[in-house]
Amino acid sequence: VPPPPLxxxxxxxxxxxxxxxxxxxxxxxKKNLIVKLMRSCRxxxxxxxxxxxxxxxxxxxxxxxxxPALGRAVIMNSLWKCHNNEPSExxxxxxxxxxxxxxxxxxxxxxxxxxxxxxxxxxxxxxxTSTLSMVPGIPIKPMLAKIxxxxxxxxxxxxxxAFTCEYKYDGQxxxxxxxxxxxxxVFSRNGDExxxxxxxxxxxxxxxxxxxxxxxxxxxxxxxxxxxxxxxLMSFQELSTRERGSKDTSITTESIKxxxxxxxxxxMFLNGEQLLALPLRDRRKRLNDVFPETRPGYLEYAKEITxxxxxxxxxxxxxxxxxxxxxxxxxxxxxxxxxxxxxxADAGYYPTKRSDSWLKVKRxxxxxxxxxxxxVPIGAWHGNGRKAGWYSPFLMACFNPExxxxxxxxxxxxxxxxxxxxxxxxxxxEDKILTKKPPYYRTGETPDMWFPAExxxxxxxxxxxxxxxxxxxxxLVHPSRGISVRFPRFIGKATDRxxxxxxxxxxxxxxxxxxxxxxxxxxxx
DNA sequence: TTTGTCTGCCCC
DNA sequence: ATTCTGC
DNA sequence: GCAGAATGGGCAGACAAA
Numbered sequence: 001v002p003p004p005p006l007x008x009x010x011x012x013x014x015x016x017x018x019x020x021x022x023x024x025x026x027x028x029x030k031k032n033l034i035v036k037l038m039r040s041c042r043x044x045x046x047x048x049x050x051x052x053x054x055x056x057x058x059x060x061x062x063x064x065x066x067x068p069a070l071g072r073a074v075i076m077n078s079l080w081k082c083h084n085n086e087p088s089e090x091x092x093x094x095x096x097x098x099x100x101x102x103x104x105x106x107x108x109x110x111x112x113x114x115x116x117x118x119x120x121x122x123x124x125x126x127x128x129t130s131t132l133s134m135v136p137g138i139p140i141k142p143m144l145a146k147i148x149x150x151x152x153x154x155x156x157x158x159x160x161x162a163f164t165c166e167y168k169y170d171g172q173x174x175x176x177x178x179x180x181x182x183x184x185x186v187f188s189r190n191g192d193e194x195x196x197x198x199x200x201x202x203x204x205x206x207x208x209x210x211x212x213x214x215x216x217x218x219x220x221x222x223x224x225x226x227x228x229x230x231x232x233l234m235s236f237q238e239l240s241t242r243e244r245g246s247k248d249t250s251i252t253t254e255s256i257k258x259x260x261x262x263x264x265x266x267x268m269f270l271n272g273e274q275l276l277a278l279p280l281r282d283r284r285k286r287l288n289d290v291f292p293e294t295r296p297g298y299l300e301y302a303k304e305i306t307x308x309x310x311x312x313x314x315x316x317x318x319x320x321x322x323x324x325x326x327x328x329x330x331x332x333x334x335x336x337x338x339x340x341x342x343x344x345a346d347a348g349y350y351p352t353k354r355s356d357s358w359l360k361v362k363r364x365x366x367x368x369x370x371x372x373x374x375x376v377p378i379g380a381w382h383g384n385g386r387k388a389g390w391y392s393p394f395l396m397a398c399f400n401p402e403x404x405x406x407x408x409x410x411x412x413x414x415x416x417x418x419x420x421x422x423x424x425x426x427x428x429x430e431d432k433i434l435t436k437k438p439p440y441y442r443t444g445e446t447p448d449m450w451f452p453a454e455x456x457x458x459x460x461x462x463x464x465x466x467x468x469x470x471x472x473x474x475x476l477v478h479p480s481r482g483i484s485v486r487f488p489r490f491i492g493k494a495t496d497r498x499x500x501x502x503x504x505x506x507x508x509x510x511x512x513x514x515x516x517x518x519x520x521x522x523x524x525x
Numbered sequence: 526t527t528t529g530t531c532t533g534c535c536c537c
Numbered sequence: 538a539t540t541c542t543g544c
Numbered sequence: 545g546c547a548g549a550a551t552g553g554g555c556a557g558a559c560a561a562a
Binding site (some may be wrong): 122 | 547
């Protein structure tokens, strides 16, 4: 007897069951449930089931596909109801696009289908963004920034406009809400609740927020800080060692091993009023009302300088010097770089959408400023999806002349053109593929194939990290861990170099020590 | 209990 | 997070 | 100019296996 066909309701309830399984033996239970589902699959169902489980079908299609479709469905339904004959093509299309956009916009500030859908159904073609408002407790999509290749680029976009430069702290984005009942909740960049990880932060917000501020939503960066050492800012890597807590259990204030400081920089909502349309200059005034006082090492405003409209010109040498000095100061103060934001013109808070009203300048975007390594490809994996049939990523190594080893530094998959992949596929074939790992390759990685060390590539990254898997400079910085690189990408071939002339373990150890912002080795075991 | 491996609409 | 490609 | 795809380092936590 074949198993019964799949019904949406049963698939859904099984997925629910899988999602709540925890503890010893839970993996086996989950496996059994999945096998049961799979046995009932007909034709293409198995493909969609597997992709749903393996995350490939959870592709974030909500904003671009599902919501416009919802808008369409409602409009088509209602227009056909009131016109017996088909409405004119043009008017129809306009209406569709208008409502689709309105639904997306509404979801950006109120990402809850439970709220948006009933409103859409109720208002029908009268639906517009203004019929809905932000709700403390539901995080809005955060505003994002665009990469800028140096201060010159900034002027192109902000010529004759007043703007501000703020430190870009290397921590974790936090959207902080205070609800009507006084509760404070913290959300991550992706809208996940992280309140349980930051009980101390909740306390600080409650303590410093003006009593006149009953409800609000703030944008901020949480940064690891060393209070015993003059509130020196610590690395992102250090911040990430903080405990996480779970959905219903906070970490305890006593168990906190990494202290944090919150740097606030924006406010989107205050006492029932939506502030998204206000220019940044005015939002800042509101933010100042909420926090009339701050405390170093606990709660601070993001450090900033303001450039007046009449100063905002590439010919203005003073402005250029001022910004470059500020950028340099940001680097010295353990920041990643600066954020540049228009203050008056086009200076609203645009959730997710108009992602270019904020600019970011980091050392590694600017030619000639960032750290660059000369590394040797020593292996690779088989690529997936559109990179199937090519090598991706590659495993890169430095050379240690003391031990005569090639020690892995990082994988890299970014920065290659399609043409380069094809070239590498041809180059690394037949006798250029080793049958096993040479003994003088040192790495915790196991690539699909090993290559002979023959060429050198230039690799750029944001900064160097202490690694559990890569063995570059092992023993030089840390007894059992090597050095790796954050955000690695391929810049080009270093055609003039032999593999023995690539970056050495000693070079990399020295670069690590030269960093302002780095993992504190002594605190490690 | 301890150690090893894998995952995360993770964080960057 | 970064980058390239296709639309 | 934008979305989409394919992936980077590294952490704590969760689970399985020893």
